[in-house]
Amino acid sequence: MKSMEKSVNILIEKAENEGIELAWDRLKKQEPQCGFGLLGICCRICNMGPCRINPFGDEPKKGVCGATADVIVARNLGRMIAAGAAAHSDHGRDIVHTLLLASQGKARGYEIKDEAKLKVIAAEFKIDTNRDKNDVAKDLAKGVMQEFGMEKGEIQFIKRAPAKRREIWEKLGILPRGIDREIVEMMHRTHIGVDNDYANIILHGLRTSLSDGWGGSMVATELSDILFGTPKPVKSKVNLGVLKEDAVNIIVHGHEPTLSEMIVLASKDPDLIALAKKNGAKGINLSGMCCTGNEILMRKGVPVSGNFLNQEVAIITGAVEAIIVDVQCIMPSLTEIAKCYHTDIISTSPKAKFTGALHMEFHEDKGEDIAKKIVKKAIENFPKRNKEKVLIPDKPVEMYAGFSVEAIVEALGGKLDPLIDAIKAGKIKGIAAVVGCNNPKVKHDQSHVEMTKKLIENDILVLETGCVAIAAAKVGLLVPEASEKAGNGLKSVCKAFGIPPVLHMGSCVDISRILVAVSAIANALGVDISDLPVAGAAPEWMSEKAVSIGTYVIASGVFTVLGTVPPVLGSAEVVDLLTNGAEGLIGAKFAVEVDPIKGADLMIDHIKAKRKGLGL
Ligand code: BF8
DSSP states (O other): OOBSSHHHHHHHHHHHHTTOOOHHHHHHHHOSOOHHHHHTOEEOSSTTOOEEOOTTSOSOOSOTTOOOHHHHHHHHHHHHHHHHHHHHHHHHHHHHHHHHHHHTTOSTTOOOSOHHHHHHHHHHTTOOOSSOHHHHHHHHHHHHHHHHHOOSSOOGGGGGSOHHHHHHHHHHTOOOOOHHHHHHHHHHHTSTTSOOOHHHHHHHHHHHHHHIIIIIHHHHHHHHHHHHOOOOOEEEEESGGGSOTTSEEEEEESSOHHHHHHHHHHHTOHHHHHHHHHTTOSOEEEEEEHHHHHHHHHHHOOOEEEOGGGHHHHHHTSOOSEEEEOSSSOOTTHHHHHTTSSOEEEEOBTTBOOTTSEEOOOOGGGHHHHHHHHHHHHHHHGGGOOGGGOOOOOOOEEEEEOOOHHHHHHHTTSSSHHHHHHHHHTSSOEEEEEOOOOOTTSOBTHHHHHHHHHHHHTTEEEEEOHHHHHHHHHTTOSSGGGGGGSOHHHHHHHHHHTOOSEEEOOSGGGHHHHHHHHHHHHHHHTSOGGGSSEEEEETTOOSHHHHHHHHHHHHTTOEEEESSOOTTTTOHHHHHIIIIIHHHHHSOOEEEOSSHHHHHHHHHHHHHHHHHHTTO
8 A cells, every 4th residue: 555545546546547756656666766866976067067976886986077976965955955845945936925915905815913023023124113014024034035035134034043052052052043044055065175074064964954943944933923813713624525526626726725715715705606506516615735735724724625646546436627826846747647638737937837837827916816716727627527437436535734833822822931830840741843855765654653643642742734644634633532542631631621642733844843843942951952852753754944954953052863874974063963963063964764653752862861861
């Protein structure tokens, strides 16, 4: 079985019968995958190459320029971090741009939904908040925009980290100066003949990733909350069973809430609902996929049809009129698969076009109108659906999401103290942040689910984002009743506050919420983040964004387990630095463990050791 989800396996079989190729088939065709690539020792950085290093110690031991395996591995990793940080941060930039347009009245449909949060963030930026909210928002947007190209000083949100953490960063010279600056500098350093010291490249990798976690991602989260509202606990449904046989099924897939929020509005438009009925459907049924799905789930309770490996099989249901996409994690294969059905793949971003897709470009200044046109297009597709090809082999599962830091504090009665007290008393042994993607190298969702279950059984509160949170939701772990599966201590806390043992904190940029939460706990205890009984994991990661995330999580002092092997094994030095030496530098390190139960054990042992360190 390729997936933990029964319906996915059924749809994989349907695809096979229809001669449609999916990610699992393409992975098979790639096998055996390139050994040099897997080890990170092929270099395509200049045209003297491509070069590769013999991993067995024989010749060639160096690239044409003289780069060793250490330099090549570090450069490749550095570029992965830069690409991941760029993706998150460019998403953040788009949100800032939308906030600016909204504050100027140039983006109909968008408005400031959380004025209280606007004031809190504006005050951090030393902006006078005793003014009209749009004036405050305008100054905030302009101030935050400067963070991207800033050349001097340090990014604003980094000041939220505990003092001890900032001292470490300062001592190592890795305080991020500007969001774009660190990314550009990484591209410069990894050009042929610039930074030729593997450790120096990795150090800048830490800095680049920090400009993502405490910069671009945090900007995306905080400003999205201002624009669209700070999430509160919300009930919803998940899995491909959220698709309806008798409705126009529209899936929004990608990452940015700017588009998906407008599609949510358009899907509720009475004229469009009437049009759907005129076309023979009972209504419009919107669901989300991947992180844009998480964005509208968190704030609007829109059902989630799936995570990364659900995207292709969603088309195989034959019941999807349109998949509307913006940026990131959208497989280029979708347009090819869609040809076998009536499904339209509608691309919307000038940054992300797909051969074979229908391109309906989205611009915030006309967001509402464009969203309506897109939804109308999907509706007009409904009569083309071939009912004989429809198969929705599942019933949706109930879930709760919406656990922003603010919502967690509220659920705990207005302060973090009950959580801290529960940790001190040992009812909750610690906190685990389990995040990241799907990867067809791993049985779909299995590592996420097994690791999460093992952690909660051991009284560890699990915070999740991205595709992991969707995986946990599908097996019913995101409801308060799931506390029955937790250890007695965690169960008692969940019952007292009516929360699930696994909290959905949002999309991948919302891992910044986890940084805020652990900083608040560290500050309350007067310690560094690295002193806390906290661990991270990315059990099925695959994207460059995940590489940036893992790096800023360890740079922030959190031990992190990777469940798929990063392409670094070609350099013993780099491996040693990441899995050993980093501890002495930043108080945290990576571990690689493909078995999710053993990975959870590593996290549990780490949490126990940290509790001991705190005298708990
Ligand atoms: O940003 S977890 S597969 S959807 S990269 Fe992509 Fe990975 Fe999913 Fe969201 Ni994150």
